[in-house]
Amino acid sequence: MRGHSGPAFLPYFPVDLPVPDLRPWLEGNSLPGVWSFDAPRPGPHVALVALIHGNEIAGGLLLARWLAEGLRPARGRLTFVFANLAAFARFDPADPTLSRFVDEDLNRVWCETVLDGPRRSAELDRARELRPLLGTVDVLLDLHSMLWPSDPLILAGAGPRARRLARRLGVPPLVVADQAGHASGRRLIDHSAFTAPEGQRTALLVEAGQHWQPETLAVMEACATALLAETGMVATPPPPRPPGRVAEVTRTVVAGTHGFAFVEPFRGGAIIPARNTLLALDGEAEIRTPHDDCLLVMPSPRTLRGHTAVRLARFLEEREI
Secondary structure (H helix, E strand, O other): OOOOOOOOOOOOOOOOOOOOOOHHHOOOOOEOOEEEEEOOOOOOEEEEEEOOOOOOHHHHHHHHHHHHOOOOOOOOEEEEEEOOHHHHOOOOOOOHHHHOOOOOOHHHEOOHHHHOOOOOOHHHHHHHHHHHHHOOOOEEEEEEEEOOOEOOEEEOOOOHHHHHHHHHHOOOOEEEEOOOOEOOEEOHHHOHHHHOOOOOOEEEEEEEEEOOOHHHHHHHHHHHHHHHHHOOOOOOOOOOOOOOEEEEEEEEEEOOOOOOEEOOOOOEOOEEOOOOOEEEEEOOEEEEOOOOOEEEEOOOOOOOOOOEEEEEEEEOOHHHO
8 A cells, every 4th residue: 555654563553643734834935835934134044844754743733833923034044844745645643654655755765866866756756846945955954753662862864063963952862873874765864965074064853752742742842943043043042951962873773574573672762781682583683782881773663674673872972972
């Protein structure tokens, strides 16, 4: 079935957030679903992106509310993007996992070879439509949530610029630097425009908590507000926070079989004290921690072959950041 995001035997997850009403915002003022506002004072172009996945509605709720409240930048340019409107149009609280995408994951297509290639899909068409606008963005925050229980975190991708910015935001307090991304395709934050060593442009992805929970929306709003303050988009800064703690991914575990299974119901954010601790079985292969104090980043208990099952990370010392 088109848009199916995983196995049919997923457990029930309650939807405790209202479905956002995006009807006033579908047309956009620059592209469909895209609203962009310029301030009289010069400054950076900052973009907040929601609904890369059509069932991650917290970001849509936040941007719709800020648009309704008339939020405008104090300087520079501020852009709100409702990314995958076609997938969101299929969202059904009674079966909320099925509207993640229409044809393919919109957060796995951000490679120039793919974008410039001949292949067509609903998500590729939308990525190609958004690409010129996103090519003008200086700082981007991609708003996401998670299916499985996990501590919230910021994914900083490749390069030191992103991890330094994520640390300054301080919310969520965990920053994960994962330069490898996903084997199945390149995320928006991995696009070369944001990761080129010689550039200054930067992109972050916040995983604010479990899908469809009010506390996830609160974390997402706190992170986005901190970014707007950091970039000078709003005049009133939020209360200061301690800098985030940075962990660097040491191994991305991709399921090699359909029988991949963790030996325990691990939660994202768990720290395994000892090296060589058994985590999972992938067919006959054992998956073990490669080092002491191993952070489990977003383990997925239901993982299809070829998809990321978990990322393993180690915490960095201050001198390493």
